[in-house]
Amino acid sequence: MNYSRFFNPTSLARQPSAIRVMTAIVASGPPSLISMAGGMPNADLFPIHEASLTLRDGSVLRIPPEQMKKALQYSATPGLPELVQWMKTLQKQMHNPPTRGISDPQRQLDVLITTGSQDGICKTMEACLQEGQNVLLETPTYSGTLSIVKPMRPKMLGIKSDKDGLDPAHLREVLSKWHPSDAKDDSSSIPRLLYLVPNGGNPTGAGLTLKRKKEIYELAQQYDLLILEDDPYYYLQFNEPYIPSLLSMDVDGRVVRFDSVSKLLSGGARVGVVTGPKAVLERINFHMQASVLHTSGLAQTCILSVLESMGQDGLRKHAHTVADFYLKQRDACIAAVEKHLTGLAEWSVPSGGMFLWIRLLHVKDTFSLITEKARAAEVIFVPGQAFMIDEAAPSPYLRASYSLVSPADMDKGFQRLADLLREQSKE
């Protein structure tokens, strides 16, 4: 794999921070080393001494003074070693990545803890994209990623998707404009990056089938694409066994995978995990060294504490509990739309996650209906254009989230929407 072809000049020019290099020297040096180099403040002065966290089940986790000091001090950019290790073990259990432990220093699997997977995706896009360059994005796609990508002004090539996720046939068609050998030509406009959400798609709720994942991976191999596998709803799949990830089939080291604790443990903690080839993670690392430095030590320590108390098996059990809840919510949501929107809209049943993607049958563009009329009728959805590459184009879609709302309120909400639609059709 030639990784440097994926990175923009800004990213390629990044060097490790001299200060962070020095920190590493100090950390790995003999005890006789006297360091007057780093700008580390004195941890004896930090006022927070220790903490305890009470879990819902009543158990109490302690963060003792020694651990708290480490949590409050500057720490390594890739993440606290214990959390990184825990995540490496989890990734091994769940995905058994083919590039784990290989000797190639560029392709070897590595893990980085970021401030939410959102920041991981942001730093990756900022390392890879260039103005005017082609990038392949599933469409519709997560609005948070569009807000990262759009200001960088690449040429966004939308790849169609349906209830089974991104459509490899359309990907093949779009890529057919180029020849695989174009990947060896630096001046070629061949796209280099493919971004997708394989499970519980945001906004579609779709899950990529294994067959499609294999086809997509083969195409990526043919055209030498880097695949960004954004998978925050992996553990919110409603069917088991979980569909194998793109990471699990990544023999080449071309998948950069984004996991998140947001849907399972806490969105506010801001802890995400990037798993992928060292060569890519290094670019993100250098960027972090010149910006956030590292993910909050306190967040990492608290999350690690919870994970250690659960254990790897406990986490999976917890994930089941969470997925079961969302499954019940999904079923209530489907019941509500079937009751109120049959004949007015169509939708596919989500295979995971928290969103229902609804297409209104008699409305060309949902924007003013959703943002003005529905809001006035006291029901809030997200208009489809928020998830489109071309936000000016009319969209008959809306996204409904069933994560927070009770079944009774879902019923009311869709009733209100149905009433609006019927009023509108009379006009």
Add this chain to the structure above:
Amino acid sequence: MSANGDGSVLHVDERLMRKHLQYGMSEGYPDLRQCLIDLQRRLHSPPTCDSQHTGQFDLVMTQGANDGINMAFNILLNEGDWALTEEATYPTALSMTASIGANVYPVAADEDGMLPKELDRVLSSWDQLHPGCRTPKIIYTITSAGNPTGVTWSLGRKRAVYELARSHDLIILEDDAYYFLQFNRPLIASFLSMDVDGRVLRADTFSKILGPGLRLATMSGPAPLLDVMRLIKDCSSTAGCGLAQAMLVQLLRHWGYDGFLCHVDSVMGFYKQRADMATRCAERQLSGIAEWKVPSGGMFLWLRVLGVKDTEVIVQKALQRHVILVAGTHFTPANQKSGYIRLSFATVTEDDCEKAFKVLADVIREEQGK
């Protein structure tokens, strides 16, 4: 959690915890943010608080001062733009500007800060000295106990430079990471406190006084610039760690304004003792072979080695003898040769400090002898 020293136990109750474990707004969780806005008002009385002002005072939480500074550079500078800074400054800031493809022009400074005459000369003759180059847009400076120089700007110097910023329409990026670590009281007023125009973007951080692992800091300044930072944060780190913010708001509520100032004073007192210790060690070991100014705050001693133009060799030799220091070259815009060395006295014991200075003295004498 329990707070060191006074042994008190603070609680983040279920209600607060729920709020802070959920996604938050990019400017920060509201209870903490309001606390910090109040703090800025009390400390700096920003002249731009009036809602009619086009540069109305606003505040956004960031993942550390670095994060805020990085966003500020990215908002303000394009490839080919120029920023002004001191001759020796914070290396990470230099790598941020380099990433953007922007240039940094060093302006001479003394123990009170940047020299206004120099700054005026540079700006007034810019077109002749740098034909074809865009005029500088911003001044970046660490105004209290600067890194690496240990210099704290005097009030008069700040006023003079603010006037120059006005006449040349510059933004002042005030990196005040060591604000509370000034060794003298009262604290010298900030650029923010004199900012009638809304041209000061100020970075504050809790890293040195509460712990850098929290990743809690703020950017304050004109709303139009902070609004862009909100948008950047929307697609990157968003609200930052809710847990840390919950702990901080409870800590600040527990202390109150006076308790907070009491705490920062005790932190400062500790570093002041360390500074005195390091200065005494320097006097004992390095008199006649190096010179330095007594730090006015912070955690660094900035030494000039007499008769040596490039301290890299000295630092390498010291490393071989198990002493780690930082050569001055790292703090210059173009990694120029430097006769300076930066030493941190934050964590070293007096014994180790004495040992380290002895090693340094030996190495310096060897180099000077050549």
